[in-house]
Amino acid sequence: MALALSASGWNVIGTYRSRAEEAETVAQEVSERGGRAAMLPFDAETTDLAEFMAKVQEALSNLGSETIDALVNNAGSAHHAPIADTDLDDLDAMYRLHVRAPLALTQAALPLLTDGGRVLFLSTGLARFALPGYGAYAAMKGAVEVMARYAAKELGERGIRVNTIAPGAIETDFGGGAVRDNPEVNAHVSAMTALGRPGLPQEIGDAVAAILSSDMRWMSGERIEISGGQGL
Numbered sequence: 001m002a003l004a005l006s007a008s009g010w011n012v013i014g015t016y017r018s019r020a021e022e023a024e025t026v027a028q029e030v031s032e033r034g035g036r037a038a039m040l041p042f043d044a045e046t047t048d049l050a051e052f053m054a055k056v057q058e059a060l061s062n063l064g065s066e067t068i069d070a071l072v073n074n075a076g077s078a079h080h081a082p083i084a085d086t087d088l089d090d091l092d093a094m095y096r097l098h099v100r101a102p103l104a105l106t107q108a109a110l111p112l113l114t115d116g117g118r119v120l121f122l123s124t125g126l127a128r129f130a131l132p133g134y135g136a137y138a139a140m141k142g143a144v145e146v147m148a149r150y151a152a153k154e155l156g157e158r159g160i161r162v163n164t165i166a167p168g169a170i171e172t173d174f175g176g177g178a179v180r181d182n183p184e185v186n187a188h189v190s191a192m193t194a195l196g197r198p199g200l201p202q203e204i205g206d207a208v209a210a211i212l213s214s215d216m217r218w219m220s221g222e223r224i225e226i227s228g229g230q231g232l
């Protein structure tokens with residue numbers, strides 16, 4: 001996402017939870033391509049938001065800006081367990097990360113978000129089709145989709161567009177890299193996807209850049225699935 005947005009002319013403030021070196025590698029790649037990026041440490045469950053937003057303001061100043069044009073709520077974690085076996089402590093942890101954290105960060109960012117800005121939430125294709133073992137995770141993302149629609153309605157008076165993107169299975173290290181690295185999982189995903197393969201990170205990055213662009217200025221309150229036709 002950071003690389004695709006930078007290629008579209010955006011300055012990027014990215015976050016990382018623990019992999020500072022990898023985050024700086026992304027920032028360096030952005031710089032080598034002629035863009036500007038800053039990377040800040042952020043844990044969606046524990047970071048003090050007032051302190052974090054102060055760091056965001058400092059990063060904005062260094063990038064020659066005072067406001068945020070777009071916010072992408074992208075923190076997440078995988079969870080796999082049947083409904084009957086879902087641990088309630090795990091359920092609470094998923095709620096804090098997938099629902100509470102993006103709402104709280106959006107609240108904290110609104111004073112810096114420019115009128116006419118954009119907010120993008122991340123859901124999942126699993127909120128539309130059902131695969132056994134992902135019910136609790138998908139339920140959290142279903143809550144995110146509803147929250148995004150309400151935010152679109154409530155922030156519309158400021159001209160702020162709010163949408164949700166719902167990726168299908170993507171070849172990343174998410175969930176231990178199973179889609180990318182496990183041939184059986186990869187084959188299973190391919191078999192249930194209209195385009196015959198899992199998605200690639202760049203394809204989600206390109207979609208995010210397109211959704212946040214001014215070309216999509218009349219789209220708000222929408223759920224956009226980018227899954228190659230998975231689960232049709």
